[in-house]
Amino acid sequence: MDLFTSQNQNIQLKMPDADVSYFPFFFEKTEADQLFDILKKSIQWQQDDIKVFGKVHKQPRLTALYSSNKNTYTYSNITMQPHVFTDELSKIKKKVDHISSEIFTTCLLNLYRDGQDSNGWHSDNEKELGPEPIIASVSFGEERWFHFKHKTKELKQKLLLQHGSLLIMRGKTQENWLHQLPKSKKIKNPRVNLTFRIIN
Numbered sequence: 001m002d003l004f005t006s007q008n009q010n011i012q013l014k015m016p017d018a019d020v021s022y023f024p025f026f027f028e029k030t031e032a033d034q035l036f037d038i039l040k041k042s043i044q045w046q047q048d049d050i051k052v053f054g055k056v057h058k059q060p061r062l063t064a065l066y067s068s069n070k071n072t073y074t075y076s077n078i079t080m081q082p083h084v085f086t087d088e089l090s091k092i093k094k095k096v097d098h099i100s101s102e103i104f105t106t107c108l109l110n111l112y113r114d115g116q117d118s119n120g121w122h123s124d125n126e127k128e129l130g131p132e133p134i135i136a137s138v139s140f141g142e143e144r145w146f147h148f149k150h151k152t153k154e155l156k157q158k159l160l161l162q163h164g165s166l167l168i169m170r171g172k173t174q175e176n177w178l179h180q181l182p183k184s185k186k187i188k189n190p191r192v193n194l195t196f197r198i199i200n
């Protein structure tokens with residue numbers, strides 16, 4: 001497979017009431033390695049408190065918000081103020097915009113320090129994102145399982161998010177499905193995830 005076809009290899013997930021596509025080789029290995037290193041070091045990572053059933057906990061991962069506008073993003077009672085896109089983030093955004101034919105404004109980043117860090121069941125359906133949110137999710141570093149669960153039917157799906165991959169969720173995916181990134185005892189290494197969103 002040459003570089004072009006490999007980069008654009010697109011797998012459509014078999015998920016009713018959803019539109020999810022996966023590009024396993026979106027970045028080639030050397031570029032993915034470089035971006036992973038730079039992002040771990042240069043992003044202004046923060047760890048927020050979240051309230052679960054009235055009790056305050058530290059969020060089980062680090063996060064950061066970057067944007068081309070000044071719009072904030074509120075989820076789980078946290079309101080994040082965006083930083084200005086770095087050169088690397090702008091470069092990644094350009095490639096994601098191109099393949100998806102979208103113009104993303106905002107990137108919510110997650111740093112999972114090891115298998116003890118996670119992201120619980122949710123859908124990205126905040127009102128800032130509009131009615132059929134488009135989310136483009138780029139992964140670097142340790143491979144982690146990503147789970148989907150239908151909200152009303154007995155349906156599940158999972159995939160391993162590889163180093164340098166891209167996952168795009170569109171249409172009614174957030175309306176009909178939840179997703180999570182579970183903990184894993186075996187994993188000792190970090191993973192960086194970038195979720196591009198449109199907040200106008």
Ligand SMILES: O=C(O)CCC(=O)C(=O)O
Pocket residue numbers: 108110119124137146161179181193195
């Ligand atoms: O880390 C991931 O792959 C998923 C992140 C996610 O679902 C989110 O930030 O909304």
Ligand SMILES: [Fe+2]
Pocket residue numbers: 122123124179
């Ligand atoms: Fe999400």
